Structures are given as structure tokens and as C-alpha cells.
Amino acid sequence: MxxxxxxxxxxxxxxxxxxxxxxxxxxxxxxxxxxxxxxxxxxxxxxxxxxxxxxxxxxxxxxxxxxxxxxxxxxxxxxxxxxxxxRPRRFTGWSIFAAMLLIIGVTFGPTVTSIVENVTGKHITIDTTSEEAIKAREAADVVSEEIANEGLVLLKNENNSLPLADKKINVFGSTAYSFKYGGGGSGSSDQTRAVNLFDALENAGIEYNRELDDYYKGLPELEEVTGNSDTGIVQVIKGMLGSGDEEAGEPDVSDEALTQAKEFSENAMIVVQNEAVEASDVSKDELELSDEMYDLVKKTAENFNNVTIVVNAGNTLELGFVEEFPSIQSVIWTGTPGPFGTNALAKALSGELNPSGRITDTYAYDVESSPASENFGDYQYENLDKSYLNYEEGIYVGYRFYETFYQGNEEGYNQTVQFPFGSGLSYTTFDWEVVNEQLDNESIELQVEVTNTGDVAGKEVVQVYYSPPYTPGGIEKSAINLATFAKTRLLEPGESEELTITHDIRDMASYDMENENYILENGTYEIKLGKNVHEIDSTLDFELSEDIVYETDMDTGTEYKNRFTQSENDLTVLSRNDLEGTYPSDQDDSKVASDKIIERVQGHDFNDDVEMPTTGAENGIELEDLQGLDYDDSLWDEFLDQLTVDQMIDYVSEAAYHTKEIDEHGIPNTVLMDGPAGFNYFFEQFEAGAYPTEIVIASTWNEDLAYEMGESIGQEANAYGIHGWYAPALNIHRSPRGGRNFEYMSEDPVLNGMIGSGMAKGAQEQDVTVFMKHFIMNEQETNARSGMLVWSNEQAMREIHLRPFEMTVKNAEVTGAMSSFSFIDGKWANPELLNGVLRNEWGFEGVVSSDAVFGFMEAPQAVTSGNDLMLDILSAPKQKQLLEEAYDEHPEAITVGLRDSVHNALYATLKTHIFNQ
Structure with missing residues (x-):
């Protein structure tokens, strides 16, 4: 050794x-x-x-x-x-603590008190023990298991090897004893009720090899684990320390154990997985089999006739090895499926459950074969203390690249893509028939009759795509795009259901950066019904005789314009007109920041040309007097006139997981909690409903189920005394290496938007403030917390990265958002993003909170740019000081900014259950 x-x-x-x-x-x-x-x-x-x-x-x-x-x-x-x-710069040992102190500028006195209060949660009071809370949690467990059931994806099933005929199985590998129920960090959840894999097999009536189980349990290398015991902050610090860099070894299986296992059954199963945690991205090595694991797979495949591979990972793994061995008959994807995901897996093996999930990412043989992988990692300016990231792939993220690049080259496609986006099999078969169609200049409406033609009950997903007309050298367009989808109820053999699937033709428009509008160019739009993005069942042609130009937002009437070009940062963005010539390469980067970039990053405009508002008035109005009033009702002005500058500074600065009460004006303390897979507090564990991670929720392709989860979360919030939920997370799987891919949904903005809208709507309708996050372009963990400059172009930003957030604002009417760590177009808390797009274009009314505050995130810039609350765990007193200093220099701008921020936050608070009678 x-x-x-x-x-x-x-x-x-x-x-x-x-x-x-x-x-x-x-x-x-x-x-x-x-x-x-x-x-x-x-x-x-x-x-x-x-x-x-x-x-x-x-x-x-x-x-x-x-x-x-x-x-x-x-x-x-x-x-x-x-x-x-x-390799990125990493903190080690005590240096992480020292660095955090330097970043936040910790001093003695009130700062230490503030840290203690935030870390201990002194200001946060929730009750998880009441009868109502217990009932809400029990209901949450039911929804959680439904999601795990429907999110399970059958990727391969040769010779109908599943469900198992003899209900006996050998489970190989140490990974079966460290099943991944969720990810780490703010997206983690309470796994104290998690069902281990072997109990789940027994529950489903599957006999597992107990002698083999005893063999593994007796190995000194094996430590049995069920769920995670670390708090979110510990998981994040581990990520920042890089604790997952080295490959974990896989113990060998002895010849004696192998011989006994062969006598027990010809069925074998191996779980493949990867570690993922907030604050640390995943290496390519971690997405491949280790040598030891490959040897185990090889040995198992050579000794058993029916091998099942279980993909227990929130990141896209390389699965090419399954084609090397004919005995690997089946592949099941569980993702990170929550505490009851093992039950779903076991029931699928036994046949009690028919898988109906679909994958939400392209599974390529090489995880770095996409253009986004060329600009993923650690990039630092030589003349500016900032990291940067170039989104040179443009709109060609995930399947949009593979389907466009390999269009007309089926052999090349098949050599590159193993499982296309949207793939998933069933134990039964389905026929589709379009029984009615209505295609006009307003919408596409299809009535599709789905019939179960097999022998077992099952659910089917109908995916609708479109291929727009493309002119070489013109506006960039993917060869195919997801338009919408629908899922049937459980259909018995021979049973049919007629699905009505509708989407606006406006949703097929492309953003024209030259003319600053959206446009549907004339020509033939192919409307495609697909089993997945590459396997098309039928195609309908929609002819558009002339261009349709959209110059304003359909809901607000706000005129479109390019909002993210001020940095003038030149990128070579991937173009369909020359895919090979414009293919990204990080070797082409200029690591020297221009004077324009430096000026934009370091400068901030305070608008002093505003009228100083009234403060400290005595109008006798309490917050509850405003309940039910419009955002711009005149009574708001009279109410806000009563607040002092000091009160507003305190309110926006001390907003980590709560907002402060101001008794004299009837403003209550509110409790705000993570996370996307169930409520959790970053610094302390408590009992709460635990759900599959968002990638599994999306893999259900079931909007109604996403709504049920949101509704369940909302009911828990009411029972516990929680008023705001830091979720859903709507960012894109830009690369398989993203550390939080388990916490995000997919590589497609429409899928994210539809599932995210369902989750958000369910919670919002239970009178909970939903903070959709991370707005926007927070797809990489490396350098994220040091203030990374993210560069893209307007079309990609609007069509890919803004789209799921826009859908959630408009479909779910959310009253909260969380801004990202990223410097968008050279600005953290970019006013064009938070006010120009979010509020003015989309009509969002509500509150924007920062993500957890690091040293580059300052309250004066935030409140004058549209970011209302500072999620500041460690340096709230410093934020107060910065606001006071900024007020001395820019009193009008700061007072107006504070007033707007408090208005936004209180408007959202009034819509929570705290004011329900």
C-alpha cells in the first residue's frame, strides 16, 4: 500500500x-x-x-x-x-475559518452576538411536535413515496428480465450499504425515517442473499450508513475542504462468497453512485466507475446471467460499461430518491410497481462531450480579484447540442449518446393516436388518445417537441426543443385516456438580439410527439406564412430590450452556422479583464435624484390594516412613512432565515426555511417531511405530483409556524459536473419551469412565501461564493436561464425569489435583472432575498438594485454599518431603496398564513 x-x-x-x-x-x-x-x-x-x-x-x-x-x-x-x-483554490483546516472571518469582516461585540443568534437559531421558533405537525409529516411521507415511485426510471430491460421471475437476488458492493437518499447542503433533508435497501427488499417480498449480506457486513472496510448525520453547514464545509476528491475503494468479493451467491440465484444487483454536496463540484473521475468498482461489475457480470445496475446518483454518470457485458440485462435509475426510494426500487424489482419516470438529462458516453464542459471549472482574471465563467455554449445546452450537432448523422449520435433526454421504459406497451388537432396563430392543441396495449397497468408520458425553421447565419435555433408534456393516470391493460395537450405558439419564439424582440419566423414548424427527444412517434406540420413579432411582454405590456450587454465582454458563442468552428475552448479565453469590466464590477450608481421620503411619521396604521390591498395602494405610503431609517436598516440586514418584528407597527417576526427536498435548518437538524431531490421530482414528469409536494410543504409550514420556503431551485443542469445537480431539475428550461411552477403553486396556495432560486445562472459551485462573473449572451439568458423563472412567476404567482451569488453582466444584484426583467417585464410583486452572504455582497448595492433582504448569517452588523455609511453619503437613494425593500418584504408577508384568522 x-x-x-x-x-x-x-x-x-x-x-x-x-x-x-x-x-x-x-x-x-x-x-x-x-x-x-x-x-x-x-x-x-x-x-x-x-x-x-x-x-x-x-x-x-x-x-x-x-x-x-x-x-x-x-x-x-x-x-x-x-x-x-x-483545480480550484480550496480552503484547508483552520484557513477556512480564518478566510470566512476575513470575508465577512468579523469584529467583537455585537457581531459575535449576531453570529451566535443566527447559528443557534435563537430567533427562530418552530413547533414540530404538535398533533397538526405530526399529521402534516405523515401526509408528507405519503407524497414523498409517490414521487419516488413515479420518479423511478427504467433505462434498460433486455429480455424482460425485470420484474424478477424468482424474487431472489444477490446484492453486491459496499454502495448498497451507503444508499444515497439525498444530496448535501441546503438541499438536504431529514433522513431519520429512511428505509435501508435490504429492509425494502424484504418489504417487497424479495429474498436477498443473507450470507452475502453477512459477508459484506463482516468486512472491516464497510461502515453501514443510512442517511446523512451531518447538518447542512458541515456538509458544505466538507465540500469546500474537498473531502470527496479521492476515490473510495471498493472491497473485493471472495471466491467463496461468489460461489455461494451463484448457488443462491442467477440474479445480481450492483448500486453505482456518486457523492454530491453544495459548495463542491464533481470531477469527471467521480462520474465514472472506479477501477475497483469496474472490477466488481466485471466479476459479477461474468458469473451471473441477470445483472441489474441501479443508478443512485443526482449527477449524470458514464454508463457505457453496461454495454460491455451481455449479462447486464437491466438498468434502473433511482436518482437521490428520498427516504422511501428504496421501497420504490424494491417494488419495481418485484413487479408491484411499474416504472413510469423519464430521465431529465442526456446520458452521453463521455460526460465532457458537451460544449458547456469546455468552460466549467476554475478561471481567474490576472488583473482583477475575481473569477469568471464563460457560457460560450449559448442556447446549446444538453440535448439541444447533441440533437443539433448530430442532425443527419445517426451513427455519430449513437456513438455519443447512450440514453437521450426523456428516455424511460415500462413493463407494458402503449399506443398513441392524435384524435384531434388545432394549430393556429395562438396555440397548438392536441388531443392524444393513449392506450395501454400490454399486460400490466402503467402510466405513460407524452412529450411534445417542436423543430423551428432555421436560416443559416440567422437567429440561433436548436434542431428540437421541448414544448410541453402530459402524463396519464394509471391505465389498466386495454384502458385508454385522452390527453389534451396545449401550448402557446408564442412559446416557440426565438429572441432576436439584433432587433430586441421575440420572433416566430415564417416557415414550417414541426410539432413532434416523442417517447423521448430522439425517438419521435409522430410529426405534425404547422405552417406560418409570415413572421410574427412580439415586441412587448404579453402580461405586462413592457417593451423588450437587450438588458445584459453593458459589459461588452466579447465571447465566441457556439453557432449552428459553424458548430465546429465556434465550438468553445477555454484556451481561447482572455484572462485579462478589460477596463470596462473592471469599472463595471467596482462601480455602483446611487440615484440621488429622488425625493426624500417621509420617515418616522405617526399615522397609527398597522400592517394588518393593509391586508388584501394592492401593492400600489396609497395606504402603503402612509404606512411606510411611519418607519424610521434605523428600523428599515435593521429589518433588511437581519434577515437570515427570518425577518424581524417591529411591534409598534404590527410587523411580526417571520420564519424562513430551506430547502428544496423538505424543510431543514442549515445549522441544526429537526424532524420534518423529507422528499426526493428535485431531479427525481422532475423525472416524474408529473405536474400534479409536483403541485402535491408543494401543497404538502405548505401544510407543514402552517403546522410548524414557517412562513417562507427557500425553494424551488430552478437552475439548469449546464454540465454533469455541477455539485448541486441533485438539487436542480434538468437540462431543460421548460421541464424546470413546469415542475417548478407546480411545486411553487402548491406551496403558495397554502399562504407560504415561495423563494424561487437561484436567480440566475448559479450552475457551478467552484468559485461561486467568491463572487464569480458569469458571461453569456442575451438570447441564451432569456431562452435557457431566465425561462424557468419566468414560467414560475407567471404560472404560480410567486411572491419571493432568491438572487444568486453570480455577478450577472458584471453586477451582483443586477438592477436590470431584479427590477428590469423580474418586476417590470414579468410583473413580479414580492420580495427578493440574497443567498447566504459572503464578503462581496453588500446591502447598500442590494437595496438600491432590487435585492431586498440580506440572508446574512455572520455579518449583519457589518451590513448595518455599510448602510449607515451609505446613508450619510446618499441619504435619498438609500432611504428610497430601504423603503422599497421593506415594502416588497411586507407585501409578501401579508400573503402568508401568519395573518389568517
Whole structure:
């Protein structure tokens, strides 16, 4: 063992030296190019780009020519090289504590008191022990199990190997004893009621090999785990410390145990999984099988005729290995399915449950084969103390890339994509028939009769896509896009259901950056009914004879305009007109921030040209007097006139997991809680309903079930005394490596928007403030908490990243949002985002809270830009001081900003159950 680590250390040193030498060469080459005349510079850059592509292809060919063992070694070295090249700066040991103190500017006195109150939750009072609370939790468990049942996805089932014929199974691997019920961080949930895998098998009437179970339990390497015992903050700190960098070993199975298992049954099952936690992204290595796990799979597959692989992961794993072994007959995806996900898995194995879920991401053979992977990781400016991230993939995220890039190249597609977006099988079969269609300039309406033609009851998902007309060199358009979907009820054999599926044709419009509007260009729109994005059942043509231009928002009448171009940060964004020539590469980045970027990041405009509002008036109005009034009712002004500047400063600064009471005006204390998979407090565990993570909720493709979850959360909130919910999380799976992919839903904005709207509406209708998050572009954990500049273009931002939030605002009428850590278009708390888009364009009325505050997030900028509350755990006194100093310099701007922020927060509070009679 010592020799192994010694060799690894030596190899690591060698590769690190190579990394340094290569970095030095690249720097020298960049300086060389920079010194050339502008007319020659572009040609040299293109020449270098072409050379890198050729070298990459050459390396691929060289790898193919190697033997498997040599190829493994070469791939390991390549991974180590890439990891060392892109490794982020990490905090270690006491340095994390010291760094946090520096970031937040902790001082003695009131700051320490504030920290203690926030961490201990002194200001947060909830009751989880009442009869009402217990009933709400019991109801939550029912919904949780329904979601796990419907979110289960059957990806492969050769020879109808499932359900199991003899109801006996051998469970191999240590991973069966550390089943992942959820993820880590604010998206974690209470797993104290989690059912372990073996109990679940027994519950479903499946006999598992107890001798094999005893063998594994007797191994010294094995530590039995059910659920997570760490609080959210501990999980996050572990993520920041990089505790998951090294591969976990997988104990070998002895020949004796293997022989006994073969005598027990020909059925075998292995659980494959990955660790994921907030504050740390996932390496490519973690999305592949470790060598030890591959050896276990190989040994099992060579000794058993019917092997089932269970994918227990919130990130997209590489599953190409399942095609290497004919005996791997079935693959089931559970995701991170909550405390009762093992029950769902066991019932699917036994046949009691017929899987009806669909995956929400593309499963590619290589998780880094998408363009977004080229700009994912640690990127730092050389002349600015900021990290950055270029979204050069534009609109081509997930399946939008694969379906467009490989259009007309089926062989290339099949070599790249293993399971297309939306894939999922059933134990039965279904026929679809479009019995009626109405396609006009307002909407697409299809009536689809779905018939169960098999022998078992089941549910079916009808996915509707569209392919718009595309002009080379014109507006960017994906070859295919999800429009909407619907799911049947449980259909018995021979039973039919007629689904009416509708979507506005406006939803198929593209954003035209040149003319600053949305447009449906004339031509043929192919409306496609698909089993998944690549397997199309039928196609209808919708002809549009002339362009339809949308210049204003249909709900508010606000005129569209480009809002995110002020930085003038040049990107080479992927274009369908030249997919190979514009394919992203982080080697093309300019790591030097322009003067314009530096000025934009460091500057902030305070609008002093406003009238100073009245403060401290004695009008005798209490908050409850405003209940039911419109946001802009004149009585609000009279009420807000009563607040002093100090009261408003306290209110917006001390808003971590609660808002403060102001007794003299009838303003109550409110309680605000994480998280997307069930209520939790970042610093302390408490008993609450626990649900599957959002990726599993989305994999149900069931809006009604998403609504039921939101409704259940809302009922718990009423029972516990919680008034705001930091959820749902609507960000995109931009890359399989995203540390919070388990907490987010999918790679598609429409799926996110439909499921997210359902969750939000269910909770909102129980009089709970729903804080949809993280608004916007919070798809990477590396550097997120240091204030990362995210660059994209307006079309991608509107069509991909803003879309699920827009749908949730308009469909669920949410009264809360949480802004992201990201600097959007060069600004944290970007006013064009929070006021221009969210409030003015979309008509949002309510409160915006920050995410957990770090040093770059300052209250004066926030309250004058549309961010109302500071979720400040550790430095609220510093925020107060900053506001007081800003008030001395900009009294009108700060007072108006504070007043708007308090107005927004109290308007949302009035709509919570705290004021219900």
C-alpha cells in the first residue's frame, strides 16, 4: 500500500511539472500573439485552435490503439493532468475559518452576538411536535413515496428480465450499504425515517442473499450508513475542504462468497453512485466507475446471467460499461430518491410497481462531450480579484447540442449518446393516436388518445417537441426543443385516456438580439410527439406564412430590450452556422479583464435624484390594516412613512432565515426555511417531511405530483409556524459536473419551469412565501461564493436561464425569489435583472432575498438594485454599518431603496398564513 502511494505521489509531481511547463508555454504564446498586428492576430488564434483540435483527435486515436490496461493508465494520467490544471483554490483546516472571518469582516461585540443568534437559531421558533405537525409529516411521507415511485426510471430491460421471475437476488458492493437518499447542503433533508435497501427488499417480498449480506457486513472496510448525520453547514464545509476528491475503494468479493451467491440465484444487483454536496463540484473521475468498482461489475457480470445496475446518483454518470457485458440485462435509475426510494426500487424489482419516470438529462458516453464542459471549472482574471465563467455554449445546452450537432448523422449520435433526454421504459406497451388537432396563430392543441396495449397497468408520458425553421447565419435555433408534456393516470391493460395537450405558439419564439424582440419566423414548424427527444412517434406540420413579432411582454405590456450587454465582454458563442468552428475552448479565453469590466464590477450608481421620503411619521396604521390591498395602494405610503431609517436598516440586514418584528407597527417576526427536498435548518437538524431531490421530482414528469409536494410543504409550514420556503431551485443542469445537480431539475428550461411552477403553486396556495432560486445562472459551485462573473449572451439568458423563472412567476404567482451569488453582466444584484426583467417585464410583486452572504455582497448595492433582504448569517452588523455609511453619503437613494425593500418584504408577508384568522 505504501509503495502504491509513493508511486502515485511521484507521478503526481511529474504531471504537476508538466502542467507548469505547459502553462508557461501558453502564457508565452499568448504574449507572442498579443504583440502581433491586429490583422495577423486572428489568423494565429484560429491556427492554434485548429492545431489543438488536431492534437486532441490524435490523442484519441492513440488511446484507441492501446491495450485496455495501458489505456486505463493513460486515461488516469490525463485525468490527473486535467485535475491539476483546473483545480480550484480550496480552503484547508483552520484557513477556512480564518478566510470566512476575513470575508465577512468579523469584529467583537455585537457581531459575535449576531453570529451566535443566527447559528443557534435563537430567533427562530418552530413547533414540530404538535398533533397538526405530526399529521402534516405523515401526509408528507405519503407524497414523498409517490414521487419516488413515479420518479423511478427504467433505462434498460433486455429480455424482460425485470420484474424478477424468482424474487431472489444477490446484492453486491459496499454502495448498497451507503444508499444515497439525498444530496448535501441546503438541499438536504431529514433522513431519520429512511428505509435501508435490504429492509425494502424484504418489504417487497424479495429474498436477498443473507450470507452475502453477512459477508459484506463482516468486512472491516464497510461502515453501514443510512442517511446523512451531518447538518447542512458541515456538509458544505466538507465540500469546500474537498473531502470527496479521492476515490473510495471498493472491497473485493471472495471466491467463496461468489460461489455461494451463484448457488443462491442467477440474479445480481450492483448500486453505482456518486457523492454530491453544495459548495463542491464533481470531477469527471467521480462520474465514472472506479477501477475497483469496474472490477466488481466485471466479476459479477461474468458469473451471473441477470445483472441489474441501479443508478443512485443526482449527477449524470458514464454508463457505457453496461454495454460491455451481455449479462447486464437491466438498468434502473433511482436518482437521490428520498427516504422511501428504496421501497420504490424494491417494488419495481418485484413487479408491484411499474416504472413510469423519464430521465431529465442526456446520458452521453463521455460526460465532457458537451460544449458547456469546455468552460466549467476554475478561471481567474490576472488583473482583477475575481473569477469568471464563460457560457460560450449559448442556447446549446444538453440535448439541444447533441440533437443539433448530430442532425443527419445517426451513427455519430449513437456513438455519443447512450440514453437521450426523456428516455424511460415500462413493463407494458402503449399506443398513441392524435384524435384531434388545432394549430393556429395562438396555440397548438392536441388531443392524444393513449392506450395501454400490454399486460400490466402503467402510466405513460407524452412529450411534445417542436423543430423551428432555421436560416443559416440567422437567429440561433436548436434542431428540437421541448414544448410541453402530459402524463396519464394509471391505465389498466386495454384502458385508454385522452390527453389534451396545449401550448402557446408564442412559446416557440426565438429572441432576436439584433432587433430586441421575440420572433416566430415564417416557415414550417414541426410539432413532434416523442417517447423521448430522439425517438419521435409522430410529426405534425404547422405552417406560418409570415413572421410574427412580439415586441412587448404579453402580461405586462413592457417593451423588450437587450438588458445584459453593458459589459461588452466579447465571447465566441457556439453557432449552428459553424458548430465546429465556434465550438468553445477555454484556451481561447482572455484572462485579462478589460477596463470596462473592471469599472463595471467596482462601480455602483446611487440615484440621488429622488425625493426624500417621509420617515418616522405617526399615522397609527398597522400592517394588518393593509391586508388584501394592492401593492400600489396609497395606504402603503402612509404606512411606510411611519418607519424610521434605523428600523428599515435593521429589518433588511437581519434577515437570515427570518425577518424581524417591529411591534409598534404590527410587523411580526417571520420564519424562513430551506430547502428544496423538505424543510431543514442549515445549522441544526429537526424532524420534518423529507422528499426526493428535485431531479427525481422532475423525472416524474408529473405536474400534479409536483403541485402535491408543494401543497404538502405548505401544510407543514402552517403546522410548524414557517412562513417562507427557500425553494424551488430552478437552475439548469449546464454540465454533469455541477455539485448541486441533485438539487436542480434538468437540462431543460421548460421541464424546470413546469415542475417548478407546480411545486411553487402548491406551496403558495397554502399562504407560504415561495423563494424561487437561484436567480440566475448559479450552475457551478467552484468559485461561486467568491463572487464569480458569469458571461453569456442575451438570447441564451432569456431562452435557457431566465425561462424557468419566468414560467414560475407567471404560472404560480410567486411572491419571493432568491438572487444568486453570480455577478450577472458584471453586477451582483443586477438592477436590470431584479427590477428590469423580474418586476417590470414579468410583473413580479414580492420580495427578493440574497443567498447566504459572503464578503462581496453588500446591502447598500442590494437595496438600491432590487435585492431586498440580506440572508446574512455572520455579518449583519457589518451590513448595518455599510448602510449607515451609505446613508450619510446618499441619504435619498438609500432611504428610497430601504423603503422599497421593506415594502416588497411586507407585501409578501401579508400573503402568508401568519395573518389568517
Amino acid at each position: 505504501f509503495e502504491y502511494f509513493k508511486k502515485r505521489k511521484t507521478k503526481k509531481k511529474e504531471i504537476l511539472q508538466r502542467v507548469r511547463e505547459d502553462k508557461a508555454k501558453r502564457k508565452e504564446r499568448k504574449q507572442e500573439i498579443a504583440s502581433l498586428p491586429e490583422s495577423e492576430r486572428k489568423a494565429e488564434i484560429e491556427s492554434d485552435k485548429l492545431l489543438r483540435k488536431e492534437q486532441k483527435q490524435q490523442r484519441k486515436e492513440e488511446l484507441k490503439s492501446l491495450r485496455r490496461k495501458e489505456r486505463k493508465v493513460a486515461k488516469k494520467e490525463a485525468k490527473m493532468y486535467k485535475k491539476l490544471k483546473n
